[in-house]
Amino acid sequence: MGAWGTRPERNVRAGIGPVCMAYAFWAVMLGTTLATPLYPIYQQRFGFGSLVTTVVFAVYAAGVIFALLFGRSSDALGRRRVMLAGVAVSMVAAVVYLVAGDVPVLLAARVLSGLSAGVVTATGTVTLVELVRPERRGGAALLAAAVNMFGLGCGPLLAGLLAEYAPHPLAVPFVVDLVLLALAFVAVLAAPETVRDRRTVWPRAQRPAVPAEVRPVFVPAAIAAFAAFAVFGLVTAVVPGILVGVLHRPDRALAGLVVFAMFGASTAGQVLFAKVPERIALPAGCAVLVLGLAAIAGALLAESLPLLVTGPIVVGLGQSLGFRAGLAAVTAGTPAAQRSQTVSSFFLTAYAGISLPVVLVGVAASAFGLRGAAVAFTAAVAALALAALAALLRLERRRPAPQDGESGRSPAPHHAGR
Template identity: 90%
Template sequence: MGIRGHGSGRGLRHAAGPALMAYAFWAVMLGTTLATPLYPLYQRHLGFGSLVTTVVFAVYAAGVIFALLFGRSSDALGRRRVMLAGVAVSMVAAVVYLVAGNVPVLLAARVLSGLSAGVVTATGTVTLVELVRPERRGAAALLAAAVNMFGLGSGPLLAGLLAEYAPHPLALPFVVDFVLLAFALVAVLAAPETVQDRRMVWPRAQRPAVPAEVRPVFVPAAIAAFSAFAVFGLVTAVVPGILVNVLHHPDRALAGIVVFAMFGASTVGQVLFAKVPERIALPAGCAVLVAGLAAIAGALLAESLPLLVTGTVVVGLGQSLGFRAGLAAVTAGTPAAQRAQTVSSFFLTAYAGISLPVILVGVAAQAFGLRGAAVAFTAAVAVLALAALAALLRLERRPARPDGGEPARSPASHHAGR
């Protein structure tokens, strides 16, 4: 199978390729978080509580994980075909949201959003890297990460503003989303294909796996990623309800702004911290994440909106440090033949952090109230992040083996040795 790089393409189409694919990537990710500030409205409109809200949010991760199992399908089918499929599924999700008159239909819309995110996250990232010259692929990977986070943040911001200041709050955001996705469909059709040897084959699931020699690096990096995504899940699923029921701020635009602040901080952090070595970035990301969690817990206890916003921003910065460094370390420390499976395992672990912990918060909220459950959740995730930090520090300090062989290397050492 051949991959066509930037040098073989001529003219405007190839020059505009990265921008076209970046727009499509952004539009799909925007759609996946569009419902975030609307959950309190859905609760009143469809008559469900905080437990169902967390389940509705968490089933999104099931769609993402299922799609990630087929992450290599674009190697055979071509990048554009798979991107088109991802955009099309996102458009279907927007339509299902528009007709959602009960919880099962809302769940179906969330699953479809997750499928589109899983397809586009993997394929869009690879496509952006392949559309540029080899010497610019590092910058393209950074662009893909930034587009991903900015898209996730744009959804709540757009929906919050429309729901607060425009009519039809449960319909208009998805009409706008559908229009943005229609342009994304055109953008993908206009972009060049990077896979030369395309063939129509039935996609096959890829079994996640982690080689034994990579596990000392993988485990703390995956725990850190799980922790960061669990906090993202909490903020995205529960903060709109916290603003209404705990902090007494029912403004839907404010809910969108608070969630956007977290994803926006992650986007900015991807750029600001791009050159921070993994050896520093991964443990620092864990430490910053714990600081953000402490601020969020303090905000809930003190009923402080400024502290809540501060905590979400700090969490976003911690995620940008830890997730990027963890992914780079795992990628660099894994043999090429097993890299795709290992990276898939890393993403699956991260997205698992969005689902199960958030559902547990919903269950706990039934017994202890939303504030008590959220405070307990932040404490538990902080313990996980501290465990990852301790494991990373142990790897750094591990002495050489008595037989003279090399000690198990830290993520930074894996990266530096390649």
């Protein structure tokens, strides 16, 4: 029978495969941000401040980065095996959240969440692309990006609503998460395997590398990605604390809604801006990101809730423009033999933006307060985005004009897991 079984079984699995994998991808990504609106509760219960909050958030990125280093393991082990492993790790993380009684256990849950995200981000994207016909692969890659961001946004929204209106705010969200993940496990089992020659081998880390010929476009694109993910990290990690400590709005559902709005805007932008040429989208993304940062800084200084909601939405739109275009430009300019390593480097740079800068905000908040630290952070990240924008504009001036029939668009990006 082989991996695909009989012909009727193959047809059924091929038909439901993309839906099953998209659901599993969504469910795992939802679990990774479920704790976002719960941080103020953990702070009160375990007695820690802003610095520990940012560390708890940032260790997530360590798990993601570690998993991305092994992004090609599904090429040998098979997509379904690795996806099942990612779902299983996410389930373990939910259980650890449920039993968390101190900060070290909470840190362990965050690392496990990061591992699950890294595994599923790498493998889920590739699987969705492989499960459709070649002419639909561009749409499948777009679907994977949208599912990723939408899942990240649904986690805070779900947890915020449950924490605000249901009993046991540190338990019920993760029980619901376990139910969603159990369904995801079944969904992966129902999907077909796309790797024909599977082998049981010990996964090996992939060394990141960037060829010299692609560095002129890689550097500004990676800086822009770092800046966008740094803002994502800031909003996800400290907005619940800002709502409580600066705006005096201790509404957990509201905290989840603000974070959802950012990821939702990124999801919508993936679709709305899909046809914008990369040479326009990448600098435009940097510019929009700066506008969003200005709105967040204004919200902190003026204690304005409308600005605090608007800023993350604008940031999400800027991220959707810049990240997609940057990844596509880097992919198009890299030789095929080095593409996987280069794209892995791009993702590693982006996820590094989630960790270190947010911890620095926590350190600064201990000395200057959360408001002052967050305003300084937005200014620093805006400077990074402006530097990336200037480098991109210089690169564009040196680039030859496109020939007749060329649109300026790059081929659909390959993912780090390919």
